[in-house]
Amino acid sequence: MVTEISAEAPVLDRRGDQSDEAARKKEFAVPSDQRFVLVTTDRTVVNDGKYKELQDGSTLYLLQNKDQVLPVATEENINFVPHYNTLIESGTFEYFAEGQKSLPCALAELVDNALSATAKNTEGRTIEIQLLFDRTFGKPAVVVLDNGCGMTSKQLNNWAVYRLSKFMRENSTFESERDTYVRPEPVPRSLNSDISYFGVGGKQAAFHIGDSVRMITKPINSPDVHELVLSKEEFQKKEQNKEDVFKGTILNRKPGDYSHVTSSERFLQEVIKEETGKDSFTAVVITGVCPEHIKYLKQDFSEWTRQLAHIYHYYIHGANGNHKTDNSLRSNVIPQIDILVTLRDKPSYSMNLRKVEDDMQTLYINSAVDTFEFKVKTSEGGTVDGVLRYHPFLYDKETYPKDLNVLQAPVEEDDDENESGTMNQARGKRDIFECFWNGRLIPYTTVSE
Amino acid sequence: MVTEISAEAPVLDRRGDQSDEAARKKEFAVPSDQRFVLVTTDRTVVNDGKYKELQDGSTLYLLQNKDQVLPVATEENINFVPHYNTLIESGTFEYFAEGQKSLPCALAELVDNALSATAKNTEGRTIEIQLLFDRTFGKPAVVVLDNGCGMTSKQLNNWAVYRLSKFMRENSTFESERDTYVRPEPVPRSLNSDISYFGVGGKQAAFHIGDSVRMITKPINSPDVHELVLSKEEFQKKEQNKEDVFKGTILNRKPGDYSHVTSSERFLQEVIKEETGKDSFTAVVITGVCPEHIKYLKQDFSEWTRQLAHIYHYYIHGANGNHKTDNSLRSNVIPQIDILVTLRDKPSYSMNLRKVEDDMQTLYINSAVDTFEFKVKTSEGGTVDGVLRYHPFLYDKETYPKDLNVLQAPVEEDDDENESGTMNQARGKRDIFECFWNGRLIPYTTVSE
Incomplete structure (x- = not known):
């Protein structure tokens, strides 16, 4: 039987x-x-x-016995919900490949999201990276704050869903109100802030920086602030208790209400107090930042801010870039985009990326002897803008600028105990071309010879 | 109120x-x-x-009114189960980066799994890649079959779970029987078949090749065959019907029972008929293969089999590689591993990768004038084996072998309408070093200068 x-x-x-x-x-x-x-x-x-x-x-x-052959086939119900590590660890592998530059790249991912969120701002766009490392505020935290359009609770819920492209996001509870993706109007150098192509970006970037991410957001025309915490600790706890790992709670509250904040995160009080009076915003609050990351962000402050200034050069300085000497070459329209970086520690630093004068793109632009611009339309309706700059060897001197903080290609250890061997690409040589995707530098991309 | x-x-x-x-x-x-x-x-x-x-x-x-401020915070339950695209599309981005070589790489991923499954075979290890393109068999299918240890239904269930590392797999229903990862004993050139490091491999490889994957497996000492189908169509149907996308069914049946096979997949009858008499096996059956892939697999049959022969060179020929002329240099122990590729079409081809005589590794080995071997122990207990081969320019002739099917680096289109710009790495130049991870070539990895 x-x-x-x-x-x-x-x-x-x-x-x-x-x-x-x-x-x-x-x-x-x-x-x-x-x-x-x-x-x-x-x-x-x-x-x-x-x-x-x-x-x-x-x-x-x-x-009848353990090895009895099944006379009829049986069906067994199974469940194969993805593991929560897909959500919190997916950045590990991506950013691992980028070596020393991994933290600036992760921060840039969050800046991308902030640029997208502020794309339709009618007034100035402000993006703040706050490093709250002074222990009097509580545990160390990295906060990326923007004055963009914010997210509804439905959009916040969908932000938490791991998927591979933003084109599949649901934006409304109601079928009839679902957004479909609309390609932005063409603008010079594609500075349309339509950068974050893959939906995985924000979460994996946050979990590359720390162990827990709290999203605090207020959408335009809503009286409510929405908060969602995703944390590794919480995922692990739920898994141990055999609870549904992908169930969570969004806290809906009025702006400025910090009654839920614990003393270990008292820096949040400051962040939340500043909510009142803002029409809309998003704050990405990352905690559980490991000591190595804190050390890097503090010690190499000028290096990584310089890298960010390079990545967002055209967003900061406009389509023509940062021409320091010849005003006639500057862009007519300077974007109203401020990217501010603040380190709250002893001592504290504050810096507007527009003030960075030695990012590579500024050096390239101001040392080129001649430039050639071109524009190509693709058959699919896209546009490729290109600039060739001429850096001759002139009067016994190389006019091609030197990278001040040259990225040393890591010495290949060829170690079969970790997978680094599978990741390190040849990066010993200098790039000749650089690619900007919708105005944003894509690190490590080079044009094939 | x-x-x-x-x-x-x-x-x-x-x-x-x-x-x-x-x-x-x-x-x-x-x-x-x-x-x-x-x-x-x-x-x-x-x-x-x-x-x-x-x-x-x-x-x-x-x-009382739409914009009333919330006097108390409220909690809203949300659900953020990852989208099924994480499961079926994750390969798209990975393999996209590898351009023309994407199909051999995806097949290699499945061969990796087969090598792992057969690692403890006491008799010969056989891995068959069957391309069933003769329409008399039903729809086109790619089958990767191995005579390895197979999977229990629990292991098959866990195979379907998207996660980022195999180290988190559950192998048993019972807590007390859970496997923990055991690093294999050291063997020459690390030919331990412990290759598939990431758990995402098999599914993403299969979904890169086609739209549907049927796993058919029989574990050692079990009278039952377990079958599981994951298909894009099924996922879409469930999503539309708002059903739980990550719920599925494993079919448990006796070997040789093909009563569930439909006529459009009648090639499965042959596959299933051959089950009887096998102690254990796994068959990965991929359907929904797009016409371009079928065309490539047929037309470039010799090219991609040659690439696979290069990737698995040391598994096929032993730790010393394929020395064609000098028998004394050959490995003492030739692995009992057969990787067979069969194309069932008109005409049909069949090929054992050991018979490939012009894979790059064979050419390198047989044209080098001198070799220098070294072994390095890492502080974490790992070992790095290295071989330097000397290919001098000799008697007016370059002794470094030419790649017969040189991989043309794709012309950079720099098109801001697709993300290719973010993916193409500089690959114009020839590799000087190649990395093998546990004996398996990692494509595109180079040692930094």
Whole structure:
């Protein structure tokens, strides 16, 4: 006799005393003179010890013997929800490949999102990277704050969903109000802030920087602030308690209400107090930042801010870039975009990326002897803008600028104990071309010869 | 008055007629002289039209007016299960970066899994790549078959779970039987078959090749075959019907039973008929293969089999590689690994990768004038084996072998309409070093100068 039963069925109530074989035979209507065995679909015999360990929903077979061939096929229900690591660790592998530059790249991902959020601002666009490392504020935190359009609770919920492209986001509870992606109008150098192409960006960047991310956001025309915390600790706790890992809570509250803030995160009080009076905003609050990251962000402050100034050069200085000497070459329209970086520690620093004068793009622009601009339309309706700059070897001197903080290609360890061997690309040589995607530098991209 | 109610609560039974405001006031115990409004947490007023569109589980506010400030914070339950595209599309981006070589790389991922599965075989290890393109068999299919240890239904379930590292796999229903990862014993050139480091490999490789993957597997010492189908079509159907996308069914059946096979997949009958008599095996059956892939696999058969022979050179020929002329240099132990490729079409081809004589590694080995071997122990206990080969320019002739099918670096289109700009790395120049990870070539990895 073969019976497929489920541990969910009442007949297999594991709370009762199931140790008596006779009782079980009665329960499964097995004649008392017949031998039977209860096995999992992996043919493990479910004896009394195993019985208690069984998980709910397990499919079991009632067989004459353990190895009896199944006379009929059976179907077993399974669940294969992705592991929460897809959400919190996916950045590890991506940013690992970028080596020393991984933190600036992760921060840039968050700046990308802020640029997208502020793209339709009618007044100035302000993006602040705050490094709150002074221990009097509580635990160390990295906050990326923008005065953009904010997110509705539905959009915040969808932000938390791991997916591979933003084109699949749901924006409204109501079918009739769903957004469809609209390609922005063409603007010079594609400075349309339509940067963050993949939906994975924000979460993986945040979890590359720390262990926990709190999104605080207020959409335009809403009286409510929405908050959502995703944290590694919380995921682990839920997994241990066999709870649904992908269930969470959005806190909806009025602006300025910090009654839920604990003393270890008292820096949040300041962040939340400043909410009142803002029409809309988004704050990405990252905690659980590891000591190495804190050390890098403090010690190499000028290096990584310089890298960010290079990446967002055209957003900061306009389509023509930062021409320092010849005003006639400057862009007519200077973008109203401020990217501010603040380090609150002892001592504190504050810096507007527009004031960076030695980012590579500024050096390239101001040392070129001649430039050639071109524009190409692709058959799919896209546009490629290009600039060739001429840096001759002139009067016994190389006019091509030197990178002040040259990125040393890491010495290949060729170590078969970690996967670095699979990641390190040849980057020993200097780039000749650089690619900007919608106005934003894509690190490490080079044009093939 | 602010009341947080849930659409799940019986008070908001949307099946009834809810169009009468007076009736609703009664239902929510609102005094008849008081105005009220029902809004979502995004402050969309739920009028009669919207009411019917509401999704189950929506949190609603009962407010005096739409913009009333929340006097108390409210919590809203959300769900953020990853989108199924993480499972079926993750390969798209990875393999996209590898351009023309994407199909051999995806097939190699499946060969990796087969090598791992057969690592403990006591008899010969056989891995077959079958391209079933003869339309008399039904729809076109790519089958990767191995005579390895197979998977239990629990392991098959876990195979389907998207996660980022195999170190987190669950192998048993029972806590007490969980496997922990054991690093294999050191062997020459690390030919331990412990290749597939990331858990994402198999699924993303399969979905890069086609739209549907059927895993058929029989573990050692089990009388049952387990089958699981993941298909894009099925995922889409479930999403449309708002069903749980990550719930599926494993079919458990006796070997050789193909009663569930439809005529459009009649090639499966052959695959399943051959099950009887095998102690264990795994077959990865991919359908929904697009015409371009079929064309490439047929037309460039010799090119991609040559690439696979290069990638698995040391698995096929042993730790010393394929020394064609000098037998004394050959490995003492030739691995009992056969990687067979069969194209069933008109005409049919069949090929054992060991017979490939012009893969790059064979050419390198047989043209080098001198070699220098070294071994380095890393501080973490790993070992790096290295071989330097000397290919001098000799008697007016370059002894470094030419790549017969040189991979042309794709012409950079610099097109801001697709993300290729973010992916193409500089690959114009020839590699000087190549990295093998546990004996398997990692494409595109180079040692930094």
